[in-house]
Amino acid sequence: MWRGPWYVPELRVLNLGNNSLTGIIPPYVGNATKLMNFDLSENRVSGNIPKGIGNLSQLTELYLYNNQLTGFIPTTLFNISSLLAIFLGINRLSGPLLVDEGNIVSNFNFLSISYNQISGCIPSNICQLTELNFLSIYFNNITGDIPKNIGCLSNLEKFYIGENPIKGTIPTSLGNISTLQYLYCGNNRIVGQIPPELGKISNLRELSFVHNYNLIGQNSHTLKAIKCIVSINVSFNDLEGEIPSGGVFAYSTLQSFLGNKGLCGMHILEIPACAITNPGKQSKIKEGLLEIVTPVVTSSFLIFLLATIWIMKRQKKGKSKDVEKVPEIRTHQLVAMGVLRIGCIEKSST
Template sequence: MLQQLYLGSNRFSSKFPSSLWKMRGLLFLNMSQNSIEGEVPSDIGGLKAIVELYLYGNHFSGMIPSRFGQLSNLQILDLSNNSFSGAIPLSFANLISLEFLNLSLNALSGTIPKSLEKLSYLKGINVSFNNLEGEIPGGGVFANSTLQSFLGNNGLCGMHILEILVCPITNPAQQSKSKELVLKIVIPTVTSSFLIFLLVSTWIMKRKKKGTSKDVEYVPEIKTYQLISYHEIQRATSNFDGSNLIGAGSSGSVYKATLSIGTVVAIKVLDLENEQVCKRFDTECKVMRNVRHRNLVPVITTCSSDYIRAFVLEYMSNGSLENWLYREDCHLNLLQRVTVMLDAAMAIEYLHHCNETPIVHCDLKPSNILLDEDMVAHVGDFGISKILAVSKSMAHTKTLGTLGYIAPEYGSDGIVSTSGDVYSYGIMLMEVLTKRRPTDEEIRNENLDLRKWITQSFSGSMLEVVDANLFPEEEQITSKSEICIVSMVELALDCTMEIPESRITIKDVVKRLNKIKNTFLEM
């Protein structure tokens, strides 16, 4: 008799139990933001009564089953932020009750089925950050869709959305007809995304009131929005009020914001006066489309217009690792520092080794490591990252990272490789242990860098150079703790060897940090 099942935001990693598809009375299913792998079985067609289905933020792969088309009562379908491949099933045209469809942040290919135009109840669609190509349909839901719904698909083209390239026409008769059409278009028929967003919000509020039981509270979910406008961002940040500013850098500012449905987010607004900002935005969008991991900062959506380039990010309530190192009211003990650095290493391991092509972050530093409410670390800011070519293990660049963290070969020759990230990680690990920035004046005055300063200290007592806040005053420093610190320093030194080929890989870092944590710190 179960009608609503919420299992979202856990750490489930198994495949779906086959018994789930026999729940013919199920109306609402949320399995989002877990680590569920494998393909979605074709048995999903057994959920005959399902009205809302949320599977976003997992590791589903393979093709989307065509039997989704049998779910004729389905009103909301969110499959975003997975690894689905292949074409959008033509059977989606049979989802006659569908109102919102989100397929963003996958690896879907082929064209957008024109038959989706006929879904008369469909109010919103998002296919951004896939590998789709061909012409965007112009009727139905597509007539009022905005650029945000199609970002990150280099092969898409169309005429009714101003920012999308017009499709090339090879047929002379069609070409003539097309020119005639273009002349007639003076003002594009594009409905304001802000009004649509309000419509969506109103619809959600109505659905809350129409719930099957008054005792069941509908909790707003963080998910990938297909509609977010400049005006909504302006409203959410109180017109970019300084009281909401939580960080600022050379490329822009980050604001704490509250969306219309009450979800707290972080909005990263890029500086449009900086000529490199569009390149950074495009780079970060490209990486966004290819990566998803529990230790990367989750991107909810983006906004790109003449007024703004912005990312809407999941809010990290505990701020950056840099704040925890240098603010007087913040203290991390040894176990917390090891755990944070292990989280960061697992994210980098995923970037380097778990994608079709390695991704190099290029700007690893404490300010780019953010901590959520459970002190889980997330790596963010991919503005200058590089996706390496399949046949090459390195690339060249003129865009530098941050002074002090850059690998020697990166700064001198512009060579970018995964070993450069390992070097930056090693410097960061030294900083986390010593609470000394690589640009610290005391170190520079001695004509040393952080690595040489640490190496010189190795001959004396290591406890004299580590941060005093590693151990609470009441905690006795044991020989076990000392060995732990020495092991971590040795790891940092192995990461920062001058010759790239001599450095260990991030896989080795994860293994060794795990061993250090389990041997010396876990009870």
């Protein structure tokens, strides 16, 4: 059983990751007060995370992922102001996320608790993690809604909340996170529409609302405006309307839109073409066609008319020249005949 070197007062870095360590994290872990980097990842350490870990006032990075840890995440962790990264994924941790009440003084950049048994709601005081740019809480038992004020995480770049029984609607405030690049909300119970505000996230690269089943509406055109997006998956929902032909949609596959019976668009393989059932839309299409066809027909007619007039003038001019030539020929003939007659008279007189 591993007991740990907790009586080394000057210890700054403890990296024991990717070994076969067993046992628990001793409760006197807090004695290593100058520890900055603590890595026990990818072992078989079990038991709880000791509350004494909150005494590591200089701790900046904590790696405990891929172990067999159980119990709650100590609230004292969120009061270490120097702490920048916590990785607790792939364990058996339970209880709520963060604290329901109270202040958080940590300046987290990274918080990963995926693949655990964390329950309860995402608390509103998550907004106190103003420096957070990576938040991964997928594959847990988190319920409730996504907080309406989630847009307060103004530095967030990656947000993974899929594989949880989260319900409610997608907050419009997500559109305020201009730094957001990756958003995964798959296999939740989210309802309602994809808010058009998401179209404002100019840095968004990957977006997934797969397997929510109850997302509705015709908001695909909103996402067409996002220039950087390279991957989108909204399959198995209740979306409808035409799939845009530009942007990321031009390179998407059938798998990105499966299970949405109301979607249509010829450019995606096996997606049916959109039927025009709206008379207003039909009239607009007719008006558009008329705007294109009318100038073409008019210009063609004018060209034909001008060509006809030009040909007629050429023909008329040719005829007038022929008429002028006829008198000239007859005159020459008469002169010639006159000359011949005079010649004949002279000969007879002689």
